[in-house]
Amino acid sequence: MVLKGTKKKIMGTYVQPGSVGAGPYLLETRGLTKVFGSLTACDHVDLKIRKGEIHALLGENGAGKSTLVKMLFGSLEPNEGEILWDGSPVRIPSPSAARKLGIGMVFQHFSLFDALTAAENIALSLDQDTPISTIAAKARDLSKSYGLPLDPGSLVGDLSVGERQRIEIIRCLLQTPELIILDEPTSVLTPQEADRLFETLERLRDEGKSILYISHRLEEVKRMCNSATVMRHGKVVDHCDPRQETAASLARMMVGTEVKSAERTPAMTGKSIELLGICGLSRKPAGPFSMPLKNIWLSVKSGEVLGIAGVAGNGQGEFFEAISGEVLQDDPDTVRVCGKPAGRLGISGRRLLGAAFVPEERLGHGAAPRMRLSENLLLSRHETDRKAFLGSLGMVAGAAISSATQRIIEAMDVRKSAPDPEAASLSGGNLQKFIIGRELDRQPSVMVVNQPTWGVDAGAAARIRQALIELARAGSAVLVISQDLDELFEISDAISVMHNGELSEPIAIADATFEKIGLLMGGAEPGHVDHHEEVA
Amino acid sequence: MGIIEAILLTIATAATPLLIAAVGELVVERSGVLNLGVEGMMIMGAVTGFGVALLTGSPWLGFLAAIIIGALFSLLFAVLTLSLVTNQVATGLALTLLGLGLSGMIGESFVGMPGVRLANLYIPVLSDLPVVGRLVFGQDPIFYLSIALTAGVTWFLFKTRAGLTLRSVGDNHGSAHALGINVIAIRYLAVMFGGACAGLAGGYLSIVYTPQWVENMTAGRGWIALALVVFASWRPWRVLAGAYLFGAVTIGQLHAQALGIGIPSQLLSSLPYLATIVVLVLISRNRRLTMINTPASLGRPFVPDR
Numbered sequence: 001m002v003l004k005g006t007k008k009k010i011m012g013t014y015v016q017p018g019s020v021g022a023g024p025y026l027l028e029t030r031g032l033t034k035v036f037g038s039l040t041a042c043d044h045v046d047l048k049i050r051k052g053e054i055h056a057l058l059g060e061n062g063a064g065k066s067t068l069v070k071m072l073f074g075s076l077e078p079n080e081g082e083i084l085w086d087g088s089p090v091r092i093p094s095p096s097a098a099r100k101l102g103i104g105m106v107f108q109h110f111s112l113f114d115a116l117t118a119a120e121n122i123a124l125s126l127d128q129d130t131p132i133s134t135i136a137a138k139a140r141d142l143s144k145s146y147g148l149p150l151d152p153g154s155l156v157g158d159l160s161v162g163e164r165q166r167i168e169i170i171r172c173l174l175q176t177p178e179l180i181i182l183d184e185p186t187s188v189l190t191p192q193e194a195d196r197l198f199e200t201l202e203r204l205r206d207e208g209k210s211i212l213y214i215s216h217r218l219e220e221v222k223r224m225c226n227s228a229t230v231m232r233h234g235k236v237v238d239h240c241d242p243r244q245e246t247a248a249s250l251a252r253m254m255v256g257t258e259v260k261s262a263e264r265t266p267a268m269t270g271k272s273i274e275l276l277g278i279c280g281l282s283r284k285p286a287g288p289f290s291m292p293l294k295n296i297w298l299s300v301k302s303g304e305v306l307g308i309a310g311v312a313g314n315g316q317g318e319f320f321e322a323i324s325g326e327v328l329q330d331d332p333d334t335v336r337v338c339g340k341p342a343g344r345l346g347i348s349g350r351r352l353l354g355a356a357f358v359p360e361e362r363l364g365h366g367a368a369p370r371m372r373l374s375e376n377l378l379l380s381r382h383e384t385d386r387k388a389f390l391g392s393l394g395m396v397a398g399a400a401i402s403s404a405t406q407r408i409i410e411a412m413d414v415r416k417s418a419p420d421p422e423a424a425s426l427s428g429g430n431l432q433k434f435i436i437g438r439e440l441d442r443q444p445s446v447m448v449v450n451q452p453t454w455g456v457d458a459g460a461a462a463r464i465r466q467a468l469i470e471l472a473r474a475g476s477a478v479l480v481i482s483q484d485l486d487e488l489f490e491i492s493d494a495i496s497v498m499h500n501g502e503l504s505e506p507i508a509i510a511d512a513t514f515e516k517i518g519l520l521m522g523g524a525e526p527g528h529v530d531h532h533e534e535v536a
Numbered sequence: 537m538g539i540i541e542a543i544l545l546t547i548a549t550a551a552t553p554l555l556i557a558a559v560g561e562l563v564v565e566r567s568g569v570l571n572l573g574v575e576g577m578m579i580m581g582a583v584t585g586f587g588v589a590l591l592t593g594s595p596w597l598g599f600l601a602a603i604i605i606g607a608l609f610s611l612l613f614a615v616l617t618l619s620l621v622t623n624q625v626a627t628g629l630a631l632t633l634l635g636l637g638l639s640g641m642i643g644e645s646f647v648g649m650p651g652v653r654l655a656n657l658y659i660p661v662l663s664d665l666p667v668v669g670r671l672v673f674g675q676d677p678i679f680y681l682s683i684a685l686t687a688g689v690t691w692f693l694f695k696t697r698a699g700l701t702l703r704s705v706g707d708n709h710g711s712a713h714a715l716g717i718n719v720i721a722i723r724y725l726a727v728m729f730g731g732a733c734a735g736l737a738g739g740y741l742s743i744v745y746t747p748q749w750v751e752n753m754t755a756g757r758g759w760i761a762l763a764l765v766v767f768a769s770w771r772p773w774r775v776l777a778g779a780y781l782f783g784a785v786t787i788g789q790l791h792a793q794a795l796g797i798g799i800p801s802q803l804l805s806s807l808p809y810l811a812t813i814v815v816l817v818l819i820s821r822n823r824r825l826t827m828i829n830t831p832a833s834l835g836r837p838f839v840p841d842r
Contacts, residue, residue, distance in 0.1 A: 074716070075713070094716050095713075095714060095715060095716035096715075096716030097716075098716075099716065107714065111710070111711035111715060112708075112711060113703075113704045113708050113711060113712075114707060114708070114832065115703070115707045115827075115828050115829070115830075115831075115832065116700070116703065116704060116707060120700055120704075123700060124700060124701065124704050124712075124717070125715050132697060132700065155828065157827070157828070
């Protein structure tokens with residue numbers, strides 16, 4: 001608020017420290033405010049984006065970034081303040097108005113339609129007069145030239161998170177916007193894919209387009225962005241030039257306090273036993289667009305964190321389904337949990353043997369969106385904690401469940417707006433903390449997590465990673481499937497790579513390098529493109 | 537005219553109202569709205585169509601009135617569920633009850649009056665062809681309209697941009713809204729199209745199928761239409777197959793009853809319902825196709841976050 005008071009007077013002449021040149025502003029907000037009930041999500045936010053710059057918007061989950069961006073894109077209407085486009089005040093009542101102005105958006109929670117094909121999804125956001133028949137070809141060309149492999153005919157419901165994001169990006173680029181808003185764009189990309197995206201963005205910047213870049217990966221922001229606006233608790237707390245800052249100083253601005261990265265305590269010494277064993281797991285492709293699994297062998301011992309790296313859509317989702325028991329195996333010995341055959345057991349059966357699972361998709365898979373946290377707790381643990389939560393008569397024990405919910409919320413520092421809110425009302429990071437906490441609370445012997453920190457802010461991610469390491473050090477076996485290589489290097493004791501439905505031998509972390517893992521990812525792209533040509 | 541030909545003709549007549557109502561409801565549900573008021577809209581269409589045809593002497597004006605009243609009745613549903621965000625299931629049921637009651641009151645004076653008949657199509661030579669002549673070239677005009685409607689809706693849904701937009705709203709109204717699609721407006725139009733179809737189907741019952749007014753004359757056909765849509769996995773040509781199957785078994789069991797087959801008539805009367813459901817369940821076994829075709833936002837209320 002102090003900032004706002006002093007800055008408003010000199011708005012016209014105010015130049016952000018360190019910004020390149022003093023080009024005109026493409027977009028400017030003055031005192032933009034959005035209030036939801038008693039919560040002020042955005043409190044007099046001033047944001048200025050120049051033509052031809054990549055501007056970072058930094059902030060933790062719940063800092064108000066999404067609300068701000070929604071107002072810029074016309075999905076929400078501000079209560080107060082104004083938006084200037086090219087120097088003149090504008091009202092943006094709807095997303096189509098935003099698009100007409102020249103604002104394009106790549107959403108974090110993708111706004112895609114599962115039952116439609118990639119091409120149809122793209123068609124929906126283009127001009128009414130664009131013939132649908134030409135869109136597939138256009139999308140294919142654009143995806144090639146920007147290095148974002150995509151099969152326009154595939155159904156979105158069959159695609160992985162990474163592939164869905166490509167659709168979002170291509171859809172946005174096809175509208176040739178002046179300002180592109182990207183919300184956490186690299187959180188599902190491999191280093192190579194991210195590098196390509198950066199090239200794309202830099203090319204767009206050189207073409208004179210502006211980019212508003214929301215990310216929690218501070219290294220990227222430092223590398224790409226010429227200016228940044230930092231938000232905390234709905235207010236702008238700082239403007240800076242990220243190139244002049246360190247990752248640590250940026251994190252400090254965002255969070256307000258120091259952020260520690262997860263600390264990898266030395267692996268347990270002494271006798272360790274195999275807790276999770278996969279022996280010759282194969283699986284036929286479930287749908288026309290999904291990956292087969294080919295003879296996978298794997299063993300995770302007590303005290304160990306095993307990481308599985310791989311490009312999106314190489315069979316990780318299918319692999320997780322097979323381990324978690326969403327899909328059963330013919331031979332019970334294919335999956336062994338704590339030494340017992342589990343191949344023919346369902347999810348609850350495997351949980352009862354001591355395993356815990358956290359799927360990739362938080363809403364709809366990891367949690368029922370319209371149900372309260374306590375109800376979600378009961379849903380996942382009604383078998384394993386039957387005595388405590390359901391009693392001998394099978395009646396819901398409300399007190400026990402709410403105290404367990406409270407315990408998880410405190411243990412994982414879940415921030416929420418109501419005592420027991422609906423899962424869908426939590427931000428991604430907070431919901432993920434709850435889901436992970438729900439499983440950790442059982443002290444599982446085997447923990448399998450798919451994409452533990454996707455779209456989660458730095459503070460929450462560090463907390464989740466630390467919790468996984470601590471669980472392993474307490475004697476459990478932890479299997480982490482992730483597309484985030486930084487994350488895997490931070491927490492794993494060994495890394496295997498999944499490519500084309502096959503799993504590599506694990507590489508001990510001491511011997512693993514980005515290059516080595518990157519190579520195993522199959523040069524990443526060729527294998528992936530093959531896959532798409534097969535199905536096309 | 538042989539007995540087989542007569543049976544086939546009556547099958548088409550029995551299937552047509554189901555087909556029209558179900559195709560209309562299919563469009564409504566593809567947009568993500570569940571309107572359980574089909575029966576109510578049909579019976580309103582039936583009484584209005586009969587009354588207007590009787591008073592003006594023109595079956596065509598009767599059909600037009602049936603269409604208009606069906607659309608108006610569904611507009612009531614749309615205002616309640618889309619603008620005032622009432623529960624769709626409860627509102628649909630209320631619409632049916634309202635329609636049944638209101639039509640009984642309106643139609644009191646029509647009971648026992650002879651209806652206005654609609655002439656069948658007659659094309660010289662073609663309609664006189666043996667066997668196929670009457671079946672293909674000699675039916676009532678609404679029969680041809682119902683086939684065209686099925687083809688038209690298929691084309692609209694899967695080949696046009698407006699159809700794509702409508703399906704996207706039914707799949708994920710949140711995403712559609714984020715893209716700037718006017719979810720509520722599209723649903724209003726879809727609901728009113730469904731209402732118009734249900735009204736026409738009702739008008740067909742009282743003008744063509746049995747040209748008279750009887751209270752509750754829809755006899756649950758609105759519900760069968762609703763079931764057809766679901767079991768046909770929201771695909772128009774499967775709706776047509778289901779409607780004709782239902783029509784065939786209905787007519788077949790009537791003839792069986794007439795022949796005095798030793799099966800209780802109550803059991804025979806329930807056959808069309810059983811057969812239709814069993815067959816449609818069997819053909820919708822492909823779960824992947826069902827998954828793709830089921831409108832994911834069906835019945836879920838939409839309130840834009842403003």
